[in-house]
Amino acid sequence: IFCQIVRKEDSKTVIEYETDTIVIFKDIRPAAAFHYLAVSKEHIKNCKELTLDHKPLLEHMKESLEKILVEKGVDLEKESLLGFHWPPFNSIKHLHMHGMGPKSQMGFFGKIIFKPNNRWFCTNDQVFEWLQNQPSSSK
Structure with a gap:
């Protein structure tokens, strides 16, 4: 489905922000x-x-x-959560980063599903750290 959204073939999804490399919805x-x-x-x-x-x-x-969350009034330092579901716990097979907040208002299940730095959800910082140990594709 994300490929369809990227190609603007899904009329139900409103793209909130777009650049040459990403879409946000x-x-x-x-x-x-x-x-x-x-x-x-x-x-x-x-x-x-x-x-x-x-x-x-x-x-x-x-x-x-982060720009979108700030525009919505989310305190990035205290109330934002950014990250990825780690395979095999990702239901959509297309890279996507979650950005959400305020995390203090998340429900019980949301706090479990998006609990930082566990086997199924990694913060963007943890993924960046993991990435430092990966080779460049040009090698």
Whole structure:
């Protein structure tokens, strides 16, 4: 479905923000008052397919989500949560970063599903750290 959204073939999804490399739209099952997905236009299956060459893409996804959350009044330092579901716990096979907040208002299940740094959800910082140990695709 994310490939269809990227190609603008899904009329139900409103794209909130778009650049040459990503689109951002609201999650259809929000875990917080503001819950967005930054989706890579390049089809990357999941985090495990990333290389160091993708670091600028991930930084762009993070910065773009943070900008939207700030516009919605979310305190980035205390109330935002950004990250990825880690394979095999990702239901959509297309790289996407979750950006949500305020996390203090998340429900019980949302706090479990998006609990940072566990086997199924990794913060963007944890993925960046993992990425530092990955080879560049140009090697």
